[in-house]
Amino acid sequence: MEISLAGQVAIVTGGGRGLGRTYALDLARHGAKVVVNDNGADLNGRGEDHGPADSVVAEIKAAGGEAVASYDSVASYEGGYNIVKTAIDTWGRLDAVVCNAGMLRDAALHNMGEDDWDTVLGIHLKGCYTLVRHAWPVFRQASYGRVVFATSASGLWGNFGQSNYASAKAGMIGLMNVTKLEGAKYNILVNLVGPVAATRMTMALMPEDRQKMMRPELVAPAVTYLCSPQNTESGIIIEAGGGGFNRASLVKSKGVNFDPNTDVDAGWFGDHWAEITDITGAPDMWNMADTRAKHAADVAGGAQAATKNTI
Numbered sequence: 588m589e590i591s592l593a594g595q596v597a598i599v600t601g602g603g604r605g606l607g608r609t610y611a612l613d614l615a616r617h618g619a620k621v622v623v624n625d626n627g628a629d630l631n632g633r634g635e636d637h638g639p640a641d642s643v644v645a646e647i648k649a650a651g652g653e654a655v656a657s658y659d660s661v662a663s664y665e666g667g668y669n670i671v672k673t674a675i676d677t678w679g680r681l682d683a684v685v686c687n688a689g690m691l692r693d694a695a696l697h698n699m700g701e702d703d704w705d706t707v708l709g710i711h712l713k714g715c716y717t718l719v720r721h722a723w724p725v726f727r728q729a730s731y732g733r734v735v736f737a738t739s740a741s742g743l744w745g746n747f748g749q750s751n752y753a754s755a756k757a758g759m760i761g762l763m764n765v766t767k768l769e770g771a772k773y774n775i776l777v778n779l780v781g782p783v784a785a786t787r788m789t790m791a792l793m794p795e796d797r798q799k800m801m802r803p804e805l806v807a808p809a810v811t812y813l814c815s816p817q818n819t820e821s822g823i824i825i826e827a828g829g830g831g832f833n834r835a836s837l838v839k840s841k842g843v844n845f846d847p848n849t850d851v852d853a854g855w856f857g858d859h860w861a862e863i864t865d866i867t868g869a870p871d872m873w874n875m876a877d878t879r880a881k882h883a884a885d886v887a888g889g890a891q892a893a894t895k896n897t898i
């Protein structure tokens with residue numbers, strides 16, 4: 588399958604280092620003009636440095652591509668506006684946004700300070716809102732848009748000491764689930780990528796032989812594909828890294844139904860716990876085929892997005 592973003596414009600937040608750098612380079616390699624946004628903060632989200640964004644812009648240009656740097660923080664509403672404005676002012680259009688900027692303030696819950704909570708939620712989760720909020724009118728007017736949020740296994744499955752980070756990353760599922768519906772009739776597709784890669788964020792946690800297996804370049808194909816016009820799916824969570832890709836999903840068990848005209852009590856609930864929580868054979872709320880059919884119908888007829896599950 589040929590993937591091409593020729594003539595299109597993409598924003599990558601946190602594009603100056605690690606995974607964001609490889610996303611920006613790969614999108615440019617596939618024809619996109621790229622806004623490389625990065626405020627150059629340290630791993631804890633402090634300080635500023637124009638160097639990372641500038642050097643990725645230079646790399647893209649040296650390879651024959653087009654790129655422009657942006658140094659705004661994604662954590663402010665104005666910052667999100669300025670990043671989107673950079674794309675419009677420079678090239679007059681915007682087709683894809685990768686919300687990837689991130690940092691860490693790990694602590695077990697009993698040590699989790701309010702500032703560490705607010706800062707992490709502000710950069711990771713609000714940092715997605717500020718971008719899509721300002722990209723949305725542009726996408727709606729063009730009846731086209733592609734969005735990727737950078738989630739994490741920490742939010743999908745849990746990781747000790749990251750209640751702030753995991754909450755932000757899991758919050759992106761809710762943001763995706765709503766924006767996939769609101770964007771459907773405008774051909775705006777929203778997906779999540781949960782990467783694993785050796786970057787400054789994870790390097791210290793990985794032995795050297797594992798770092799070699801976890802190249803950020805192994806994640807980029809998923810992001811480029813989801814940002815491309817060739818992608819027709821929305822509302823999908825892809826995990827990527829270390830030589831593998833898979834889909835992650837929330838499922839709904841068949842559960843136990845009872846006559847609502849009768850009363851049940853907590854003891855009854857306890858007695859039925861095993862059946863209620865048994866997810867054997869549980870389907871996704873939106874399966875791939877339904878998503879494809881729905882988008883085809885939406886694009887063709889501007890139909891309202893279906894919100895009921897498929898069980």
Ligand SMILES: NC(=O)c1ccc[n+]([C@@H]2O[C@H](COP(=O)([O-])OP(=O)(O)OC[C@H]3O[C@@H](n4cnc5c(N)ncnc54)[C@H](O)[C@@H]3O)[C@@H](O)[C@H]2O)c1
Nearest residue numbers: 601604605606626627628660661688689739783784786788
């Ligand atoms: N590396 C992994 O294994 C891994 C796993 C799961 C999720 N992620 C997520 O992937 C994304 C990229 O992580 P990475 O490993 O490449 O980390 P990284 O530290 O190498 O890169 C993150 C970049 O974001 C920038 N940034 C931080 N705050 C910003 C702000 N307010 N505005 C603009 N830019 C800002 C930093 O300057 C940095 O260049 C993050 O959202 C991270 O949570 C990474």
